[in-house]
Amino acid sequence: MDANKLNNDDIPGQPGEIIYNVTNKVDASIANEWVQWMLNEHIPDIMKTKCFYSSRLVKILEIDESEGPTYAIQYHAFSRSDYNRYIEIHADNLRKKAFSKWGNKFFAFRSVMEIVK
Secondary structure, three states: OOHHHOOHHHOOOOOOOEEEEEEEEEOOOOHHHHHHHHHHHHHHHHHOOOOOOEEEEEEOOOOOOOOOOEEEEEEEEOOHHHHHHHHHHHHHHHHHHHHHHHHHHEEEEEEEEEOOO
């Protein structure tokens, strides 16, 4: 799709919606398996909570990959209350599952953003 032909209706998300971004530095020794686990297990588990209406896994480019690649997962929520429900009810258990499976082979940091336009 030609970016010059996009209008606001073609771009996901509306003002006031929330993007929960989880950035992960992944050890090179597990990178391929980790991506498959994210796509087939972890992201679907998060989406099953019904706190988010869409998600996207991206690989961050133009960054030092000597220790492994860096990925970000963006989860879109209709409201701050949907995001808060995820954090209060589901996040701890799902994070524990990830650390139980991968240990210290990945590092995650999180940010929460509100769509302005």
